[in-house]
Amino acid sequence: MLKQIEGSRAVAECVAMCRPNVISAYPITPQTHIVEDLAMIIGQGKLDAEFINVESEFAAGSVVLGASAAGARAYSATSSQGLLLMCEVIYCIAGMRLPIVLTCANRAISAPLSIWNDQQDSMALRDAGWIQLHAEDNQEAADLHIQAFKIAEQTSLPVMVCMDGFILTHAYEPVDIPEPKEVDHFLPPFTPKNIVDPRSPKGIGLFADPRFYLETRYILHRAMEKSEETIKAVSADFAKTFGRNSGGFIKTYKLENADLVIVSMGSVVGTIKELIDRMEEEGKKVGLVQICSYRPFPRHEIYNVLKDKMNIVVLEKSVSLGRGGILASDVRWSFPRAEKKDRNISSFIAGLGGRNIPMDDLRYMVEKVEKEPVELEFLGLKKELISEKDL
């Protein structure tokens, strides 16, 4: 049913319909509404699940790890410092191949303290062996959670669904919430592949000496690469069942005749699409490649759709300090070296710490890269706030 609903509420209702057995989380802005709503849904008797209150995100991660290892469908949600505090467990969950689903309500990282949106938090965990899916709007955020459990359980890989904090989590907009029986049809009950059971004692993720460790990482890497097929299949299956496209690997917008292509991910693509339409009316052909699956990275898809495009600009809400754009590096790596010479791939960092990304700034970015490639620029930087001695 189509509802005018807060993003967090939409996610909570969809997670509940996935019938997790165990939910554990620690409140942190801007993720809090999701787990508050889930706690309420359980409290009202609408979901038969254990909600385990904990003292930290490290504990929340540990609880869902243990629950999943014991055969439960487990879910958690966090943001920013919470995700970083959970970091050690995040790596363990992937190493143990536990199909946990976690929402990252994307938020900036301290210091200085910022409760506002960017994508530095999930980006900091990009190498952990979790599938990372990015939502464009709240419909996709809701839909991705339903897909995430299926992808996780089919691949034995954990899935992080990333949605921009505040911009999506706190936004009211129309979301089509499926019927529980539709979700039941789409997502079969969880059949765990590897259970820790005292009746048949064994351990998982225990100890690998130098004779074995390298292989475990190789296998995990291959599993991440191979999950591409599952992510695509589940997205296609979702489209067939629910009648709308959500998720998948990448999506494109007005790409075919585009002279210049923006690559980005998350909620900012909405503003980008609006800009593309306006520029089209002015006779400019700008296209978009939107990353849905950031990990595994859609390298081949990006190459396939962009191989004839010579002017590309990557816009992202995170930065590798001392290196530059992270998504930009990934996109640059998607093209064979011999082809890179005359292709311009510019890199813009925007929206850090919740800085508004106005359409005018995006227009400035497009007009600038039409003239010359930009190796790295922080969009909307207020030079008046920076003095000589800061640099």
Place this chain on the structure above:
Amino acid sequence: MIEIRIHGRGGQGNVAAAELLSIAAFKDGKFAQAFPSFGAERIGAPVMAFVRIDDKKVRTREDVRTPDYLIVQDAFLIETVPVLDGLKPDGLILVNSEKQPEELQLKTTASVETIPATEIALEIIGRPIPNAVMIGAFCTITGLVSLDAVQEAIMGKFPGRVGENNVAALERAHEIMQKR
């Protein structure tokens, strides 16, 4: 696309007002988006909330910078926050104030309307939360969202006594603005 910016202080129901307007617009068959711009969630801190209403899906995620309508829940904010920034010259600003519109001496070509929303809220709801009064006045002046839809939205979000009181406040605002 119609863009609305709501200014107020934490605790005045700014975010709730934006949400209610978006739910009401949805009930009227339109597409709407509402989202907050928190300073940090503290009572008394300046807060903004944004609403967009359109006949098609709202895709843009930028803050509302050139609003058609401004709703100001605390008149004192006009002195400390650049409330009028970006307001369309033919737009409208609705201020919670006991003063007459011209007494505010606002530097804008936009229409100015006032309503003593806190006073009315204290009388009807018993708490100084002006949002229902402001929404009632706003809907009556602009006709942008139907009053019925707002009532339904209020009762959906605040069932029972709280909702009923807010609906009464909404109706009082409607009566007052209709008389003008």
